[in-house]
Amino acid sequence: MTTASLAxxxxxxxxxxDRLFLGLALGATAILVALVLLDHQPASAALILGGFGLxxxxxxxxFSYTASWRRFVTRGDASGLVGGLIVIVMCxxxxxxxxxxxxRYGGAIAPLGPSLVIGAFVFGIGMQLANGCxxxxxxxxxxxxxxxxxxxxxxxxxxxFGSLSLPAFxxxxxxxxxxxxxxxxxxxxxxxxxxxxxxxxxxxxAIARKRGAPYQPSRNYVIxxxxxxxxxxxxxxxxxxxxxxxxxxTVWGAKAATALGFDLSHAAFWQxxxxxxxxTDSVLTDTSSLTDFGxxxxxxxxxxxxxxxxxxxxxxxxxxxxxxxxxxxMGWGARIGFGCNIGAFVGGxxxxxxxxxxxxxxxxxxxxLGIRLRPLFGLSRD
Amino acid sequence: xxxxxxxVVVFGVAAILVDHLSSPSSGRAVSPEDFAGACAxxxxxxxxxx
Numbered sequence: 001m002t003t004a005s006l007a008x009x010x011x012x013x014x015x016x017x018d019r020l021f022l023g024l025a026l027g028a029t030a031i032l033v034a035l036v037l038l039d040h041q042p043a044s045a046a047l048i049l050g051g052f053g054l055x056x057x058x059x060x061x062x063f064s065y066t067a068s069w070r071r072f073v074t075r076g077d078a079s080g081l082v083g084g085l086i087v088i089v090m091c092x093x094x095x096x097x098x099x100x101x102x103x104r105y106g107g108a109i110a111p112l113g114p115s116l117v118i119g120a121f122v123f124g125i126g127m128q129l130a131n132g133c134x135x136x137x138x139x140x141x142x143x144x145x146x147x148x149x150x151x152x153x154x155x156x157x158x159x160x161f162g163s164l165s166l167p168a169f170x171x172x173x174x175x176x177x178x179x180x181x182x183x184x185x186x187x188x189x190x191x192x193x194x195x196x197x198x199x200x201x202x203x204x205x206a207i208a209r210k211r212g213a214p215y216q217p218s219r220n221y222v223i224x225x226x227x228x229x230x231x232x233x234x235x236x237x238x239x240x241x242x243x244x245x246x247x248x249x250t251v252w253g254a255k256a257a258t259a260l261g262f263d264l265s266h267a268a269f270w271q272x273x274x275x276x277x278x279x280t281d282s283v284l285t286d287t288s289s290l291t292d293f294g295x296x297x298x299x300x301x302x303x304x305x306x307x308x309x310x311x312x313x314x315x316x317x318x319x320x321x322x323x324x325x326x327x328x329x330m331g332w333g334a335r336i337g338f339g340c341n342i343g344a345f346v347g348g349x350x351x352x353x354x355x356x357x358x359x360x361x362x363x364x365x366x367x368x369l370g371i372r373l374r375p376l377f378g379l380s381r382d
Numbered sequence: 383x384x385x386x387x388x389x390v391v392v393f394g395v396a397a398i399l400v401d402h403l404s405s406p407s408s409g410r411a412v413s414p415e416d417f418a419g420a421c422a423x424x425x426x427x428x429x430x431x432x
Contacts, residue, residue, distance in 0.1 A: 020388075021384075021387070024388070024391050028391060028395045031395060031399070032395075032398065035399075035402055036411075039407055041410055041411060043410060043411060044410070044411045047411060106415055106416075108415075108423055109415075109421065109422065110421065110422040110423070110426075111421055111422065111426070111428060111429050113429065144383075144387070146383040146386060146387075149386070149387075149390065163424075166424070166426060170426060170427075170429070173429070174429045175429055175430075176421065176428045176429055176430050177421060177422075177428070239411065239413060240412075240413065240416065241413045241415050241416075241423070244413070244423045247413070247414065247423055247424050250424070255401060269424075269426075272414070272417075272420070272425045272426065272427065273414075273417035273418070273419070273420070273425065274412075274413070274414020274415065274416065274417045274420055274424070274425025275414055275424065275425050277412070277414075277417070278414065280405065280406065281405050281406050281407060281409075282401060282402040282405040282406065282407035283398060283401050283402065283405075284398065284402050284407060284411070285406075285407055285409060285410070285411045285412065286411065286412070286413075287411045287412065287413045288413065288423075290411055293398070300391075309384065309387070310383045310384050310386075310387045311383075311384070312383070313383070314383060335424065338422045338423060338424065338426070339422075339423050339424075343423050344423075347423070
């Protein structure tokens with residue numbers, strides 16, 4: 001390569017940086033970090049920066065639970081699914097024992113019952129129509145997808161409806177969370193958790209082999225999975241609980257509804273101590289919102305640092321309709337089913353909570369239905 | 383699409399600022415799971431508590 005072509009190449013690389021959106025992302029992150037530091041909350045700053053790192057890692061690794069699950073359901077390709085388990089193993093090695101041994105930290109737990117199963121199933125449909133799950137929606141919105149901006153808007157709306165529905169679904173019955181450490185102790189619980197992950201991995205691999213499909217994750221996915229796993233541990237230590245995404249959406253929606261004149265404070269969900277405080281206090285005191293904001297701006301910074309941001313045209317109306325419906329279903333399902341791929345599946349399994357695996361098993365049939373519905377909106381089944 | 387994004391980011395950050403400055407915020411960040419009786423990430427109570 002000649003000097004001239006190198007210089008031209010350098011000029012090309014420089015042109016691809018979108019300074020406006022890189023500046024917006026970095027500026028917004030700096031403002032949020034400054035606000036929480038003014039309140040003497042370094043852990044909150046760590047949550048924002050941890051989320052920022054997650055946004056970069058997800059975008060760079062193109063880590064997608066939705067596409068991975070779709071490839072597994074349609075073609076038997078388990079490479080993405082197995083790659084996703086790397087994140088859970090990394091988290092479990094820390095979360096399962098620390099949550100069991102320390103009063104300062106807690107795992108992601110949830111009751112087992114119809115609410116969990118119905119919510120996860122509906123979420124599965126929604127994630128295939130929207131083409132992104134809880135974390136996927138965040139980093140693709142941050143990455144400049146206008147389509148996912150629509151999905152996020154309806155995700156937020158759906159989660160507020162979900163918050164109003166949840167008490168009725170809980171009344172259908174259920175049992176208290178089943179946590180491995182309650183039965184086998186901190187280290188025994190970790191061993192059982194790792195064994196359960198190995199069992200599911202072997203089942204995924206066996207299905208892939210039977211269908212002649214790949215099952216080994218790509219190098220990009222392995223590196224991305226390790227980076228995301230490490231950042232999940234950072235978020236766990238900063239927030240005291242495993243990383244969760246969707247409660248933040250519910251809080252944003254409820255605050256917006258309140259600002260528009262709707263009074264949610266009398267709803268049963270918003271009278272529970274946690275949601276009640278989240279509705280009245282600053283959004284920057286909610287751990288889920290802090291990582292969500294960080295992830296949005298991290299993905300935006302990563303996207304704007306490499307190419308013109310949000311330069312593509314809007315997709316067809318049918319695709320936007322699918323994004324809206326998918327977002328609505330995910331929002332409602334996430335509240336009824338106690339979270340998304342991150343809060344319920346990754347966080348739940350990493351905590352040794354049985355609800356994580358039940359969530360996966362209930363969401364998969366929902367994904368299958370969602371994949372079958374995709375052609376109605378002009379989306380491919382692959 | 384870029385204009386929409388600029389509006390969303392500016393409006394979003396402004397909304398966070400207004401909410402933060404007009405709401406209690408001195409305590410550490412919490413999750414609904416931190417509260418007594420919470421049985422899920424959203425703060426739902428345990429079935430056995432009913």
